[in-house]
Amino acid sequence: MTEGLLVERIVPGASIQDRGRPGYLRFGVTNGGALDQYALAEGQALLGNSHDAAALEMPGYGGRFIAKYAVNIALSGAEMDARLNDTPIGWRRSKTLRQGDVLEIGATREGLIGYLHVEGGFLTPRMLGSRSSHLRAGFGFSPTSSDVLPIGPQSKGQGEVALPRPDYFDLRCLPLLKGPQTAHFTPETLEKFLRDQYSFSPRRDRMGARMTPAGGPLDGAADGLTIASDVINHGDIQIGGDGLPVLLMADRGSSGGYPRIGVLARAALDAAAQMPSDEPFSFRLIDRSTAVDLWKKHQALINSLAGSVKPLHRDPRDIADLLAYNLVDGMISAKENP
């Protein structure tokens, strides 16, 4: 293990995230992990990392990093302004930093959350089988300026590779399922909820995202205050005492007593996490089998990422058919040469 990347400056709320810690829900520990799991998988595909590799999650803005050694990185998720030694570099691709190189990551251009990956992943301490930071639980690591992030040994690098931009950044109508408590709301309230337009307030974090309904607050559940606490799922939409919906996310409490009007289809969690604040969106009610189909497609896309990685420049040593190319025309003349 080497100390690979010096954090000179970093956005508040940045944290180390991997796929999270499943299996501890019964002990009150939510899965957590990267808010955009697709973007996490992109970085792993770009660098040939294992599925367990951890990345740096950067909400809204990045920071300034200095390579202590040569390090292979990749950038994924929400596209941000990125500069390597003051020269702009592209997003959703890999890059090799040399010792002393300065990587500067600025504001998002679309979406909300960017990810910085290193070959082998960040090697911060594991807690309950995961390196994911869960601030309220005190698990994992959230870097601040002058921290040095530990990384593993780096290969010579496979040359720059890139992935295409995924479509879910354009999703503005989120698929929603009825949940165990939907029936506690009147049909009129549910109908109003589904008809209305929303935007996420900038008051959002890894725990949840508060929504502003264009049509004003909703009526709560008829028996809202008497519902006993039970499990809260990732994607549940809770209607608080103020009638405002809140999308509950990776670092939510595992249980709670506020009634929930529905739950996002799992396939839309990455898109919801990347929805910019103040951007209008709506919901559409779908059934369970449609949600399973959406999840199947989303998973298939994630599974195909490794095969979708394209080299940006072809290294001549990798071109097996090099000798068959007629590299320079016009050197040989049938008439003039014997």
Added chain:
Amino acid sequence: MQPSNDYPRFHDAGESGLLIEFGAGYDPKINAAVTAFDRRVQAAGLSEILETMPSFRSLLVRFDPLSCDYEALKSTLRRLLSQPAKTSIAGPKPRHFRLPVVYGGSFGPDIDEVAALSGIAAADIPDSHASEVLDVAMLGFSPGLAYLGQMAPAWDIPRAESLRPSVPVGAILVAVRQTVLPATPIPTGWRQIGQTPFRSLQPDAERPFLLSPGDKVSFVPITAAEFDKPWTFEVAL
């Protein structure tokens, strides 16, 4: 309150979960049914189940919707529900923990308020609280936080109007006939009557969470000077 023959009820909890409700509110009998069913599901060792989460009145069953036959899983769970409760089920047995507690003073800053609300004299709160043998009804809200119930009716006091920004690990918090035992520092509206040196979260241990739903917990009043003694917490059930 719904008639009890409406339960258990099956709900989808997203496309990857089933929530089986055993009742509408917290009741020790309903909670015991949840815990017993959870033990039966665990003992059945169904490979399609990723994890279960028992709570006050329901059990969440999580599965992978792409590899699991949803209808078949539902039928299996219904069959397990209709089986008569067995006296012995494989798997870890419920345990009993006796937790030493320093009541009052800086360890229990709200003890006078709790005395006023419950009608129990402040001097009697330690013995009254320590005479309860409580069930771990569920773990939730924050990692390892245990809800313990159900205490005598005098303890049916409301939560405070305002949140205390942080209470320490091991705080003994009370409201609504329950004791809450946080395993990490949390903000809370519950009132703190004491503190225990017991740590239910041991991150590096093979079994990081010591308490499980269905375990029993009771308390022993100790002095502040005894707080740091090497205590043994688990007792034979």
